[in-house]
Amino acid sequence: MTAEYYPIITQDGSQTLYSTAFAQTFHSQQGAVSESRHVFVVGSGVAARLGRGQATRVLEVGFGSGLNFLLTADLALTHDAPLYYRGLERTLLPVSIAAALGYREALKHPELYDALMSYWAAPAGAFTYRSVTLVLLLGEATEQALGEAEADAIYQDAFSPTVNPELWSEAFLGKLTAALAPGGCLSTYSVSGAVRRRLAALGLTVAKRPGPPGGKREMLVACKSLGGAAPSING
């Protein structure tokens, strides 16, 4: 383990990482897997789409340990739904750190985890596994070219606005909003007033929703119109 990251056991028994550079954990200390499922997979409307077997394009801000990807891809495999997932990440974690987090146990399809870890050891091109494709967009996220309306959902999982401000700026949220397809939703754990105002000013319908069981009280969902009402938390 390098001094840059420390593993932490969260309250639902799953692990997360503490980043010394950002002085923050990658997930809620109240439960990494619970937060990831509730805020991102379900809260964004992705679980409902995959449950219908619908092809789904996800854009994630902050790929990190890959937990949000693994839980989403696991569900896609369960429903045999095509998933095209893009992860923005400055630097991919060393595979030894990712592999030590034990996320294999959280999956219905552990062979997905094994395939991802093999890819992670020497990443080249896209990762594909059955109906799932993962494209990692490595480097500074704000400098990545994002197309228009190319994501059915966005997982905004940067560190908090206080320590990671460039990923919550009006300019970057504007890029994310443009990348969101009509009817699609961005979900995040942050309910910061400034973030809510920026997303609303960009034309999204912003709503607070109950946070994960045992975790933060609230989370945020911001949806683009044309059938884009915020989904119910139960998908």
Ligand SMILES: C[S@@+](CC[C@H](N)C(=O)[O-])C[C@H]1O[C@@H](n2cnc3c(N)ncnc32)[C@H](O)[C@@H]1O
């Ligand atoms: C809260 S962690 C993401 C957790 C991740 N979603 C998971 O499931 O493990 C935030 C991530 O954003 C990345 N990050 C922070 N600032 C960035 C930037 N400006 N460009 C690209 N990635 C950045 C960090 O390296 C870190 O992996």
